[in-house]
Amino acid sequence: MPGTTDPQLHHRGEPTIVVSTPIVVAPAIDFGSVRAEFGLEESFPAEALAEALAHTDRFAGHRDDRTDLPLVTIDPPGSMDLDQALHLDRTSDGFVLHYAIADVYAVVEPGGALDAETHRRGQTFYLPDGSVPLHPRELSESAASLLPGAVRPAVLWRIETDEHAEPVAVTVRRALVRSVARLDYAGVQRDADAGSLHPSIRALPEFGRLRKAAALARGAIELRLPEQDVVPDGDGWKLVLQPRTEADDWNSHVSLLTGMCAANMMIEAKAGLLRTLPSADPEAVTALRRTAAALGVPWPADLTVGVFLAGLDANDPSTLVLMSEAPTLLRGASYAAFDGELPDATLHGAIGAPYAHVTAPLRRLSDRYATEVCLAVSSGTEIPVHVRDRLPTLPKVMSSSDTLSARIARACIDLAEVRVLQDRVGDEFAATVLAEATDRRDAEVYLPSEMVIGRCAGAPPEGQRVRVRLEVADPETRTVRFTYAS
Structure with missing residues (x-):
């Protein structure tokens, strides 16, 4: 995907953590369903x-x-x-x-x-x-x-x-x-x-x-987000962090x-x-400072948010959490x-x-x-x-x-994530907790082995590496959901 100057759902973003070999998605994945859903037609009048x-x-x-x-x-x-x-x-x-x-x-x-x-x-x-x-x-x-x-x-x-x-x-x-x-x-x-x-x-x-x-x-x-992308891999597809x-x-x-x-x-x-x-938003900056403090990441009072984010260690799990919260700014x-x-x-x-x-x-x-x-x-x-x-x-x-x-890009990522995981319901995975649970939504976790981001019930602690269990991988709704296993 060509680059853009606006924050996008997925682009050639720097990975914020070290990742393993991508998992290949089944060859039968049909992105035509996404095209049909959003009424996309290549042909011109x-x-x-x-x-x-x-x-x-x-x-x-x-x-x-x-x-x-x-x-x-x-x-x-x-x-x-x-x-x-x-x-x-x-x-x-x-x-x-x-x-x-x-x-x-x-x-x-x-x-x-x-x-x-x-x-x-x-x-x-x-x-x-x-x-x-x-x-x-x-x-x-x-x-x-x-x-x-x-x-x-x-x-x-x-x-x-x-x-x-x-x-x-x-x-x-x-x-x-x-x-x-x-x-x-x-x-x-x-x-x-x-x-x-x-x-x-x-x-x-x-x-x-x-x-x-x-x-x-x-x-x-x-914003150096943990950006996902779906790319061809032989006869199939793979999820990657570009x-x-x-x-x-x-x-x-x-x-x-x-x-x-x-x-x-x-x-x-x-x-x-x-x-x-x-x-x-000043309130969002204040909230990000609170998150940094909770994670033990130093943020001097005179350091602007842009300079702070630019100086984070890309391989530290806390960076993944902070970058996931940063879009609220x-x-x-x-x-x-x-x-x-x-x-x-x-x-x-x-x-x-x-x-x-x-x-x-x-x-x-x-x-x-x-x-x-x-x-x-x-x-x-x-x-x-x-x-x-x-x-x-x-x-x-x-x-x-x-x-x-943005909706098209999200739909493609969601569909690929489901196809990666649909035969693994009940399995446990290592994950990093990107965002803690709130009254309105479950926590958000990232699985580096699968390059999947999904919702997780059970209130796992933000910024921690945890084990999660896959409960749902539904291709019809393009939904992936986990529970906190340990």
Whole structure:
């Protein structure tokens, strides 16, 4: 699943505990049932598909030729919907980042059938057995994708920074670009460790670490959750905790910086679409401090929550508990569309700054429109009328599709967990207690051998390693339930 800057149910998150070899799920698992439940259809209406197949670049002849830039993409292995390509130079007094983003607005006709269908979908939905794309694959995985060796229309960000990797000058223009290499996170990490990074991203480790330091300094909060994923394994499937490398973080900070620059441009112009999130709830911070104290984890009074979480030992069971509670810090994610007057809230609390989605237009509808606003602001021209008219409709579309995406991801994980355990009802397992029982719900436990998270009756003590007994593994309701055995 491609990465995202928002907390998600499952993504390439750093494992918070050491795990054993994954358990293979039965080959007969049917994720089609999840697709049917949520009404997901990959096929597009005939008219929308015809528009995709007959697409043209509406801005052909009005682009800078930047095929000289040796851009590279960094994505999960096998990805074809490549939104972003980058080139990063280290200068005597900072960095120059060129970040090319697929120009989807140029190939989707405003007001057409494909435009209407993408507004209905909102975003690409990812399941273990494949995606349900926002755009026909003929665009998202071919003609509009920044595949290596192909000349593509793109929106090219140029961000100059100082020696601390803080932006000092930003421009956005339409261009023709060509990626020279398709890289993946694990490969970039191996090359970085070996000192053999591709020349186009040789400066990425230094840049990424400077951006991370800046994030912590401004109060950003990164939630390193015990994230699960379901991946193919021969003829079957397996539950895994996807490892997150430093390379994931470095690349993420490129996207985050671009989104922050975009937000600042739109705020200055008083028009655009922001991704917002309230600051950490003080009561939730206080509750997390109580949990840390109960677990015996030191948390100095002058240490911010972001710095505290970033410094936790990934292999300590107490970290698993704290990271499982940490999402309560950041609730209320939303979108703010505005034109002429700034919204009441402009901050993204997890990032510690205003932020906008602009770097994944093949996979997320909002990015197409936020990018057009930035292009207009950068060039000093009027925002297209079609874009202005659409801005007020986007928060509802995106919030709805975000909710649906999370429900789909949860359903797939739940189904895989049931299939892992359905023949083992009555067995006992070693588990870590993530959350204690309350008046409203049972405790939550994590089984490292099975990579399963489930509810557990019997009030096991939070933060402890315990034995639990499997009582229910029901594929019809996708329910897994345990009892405290010792």
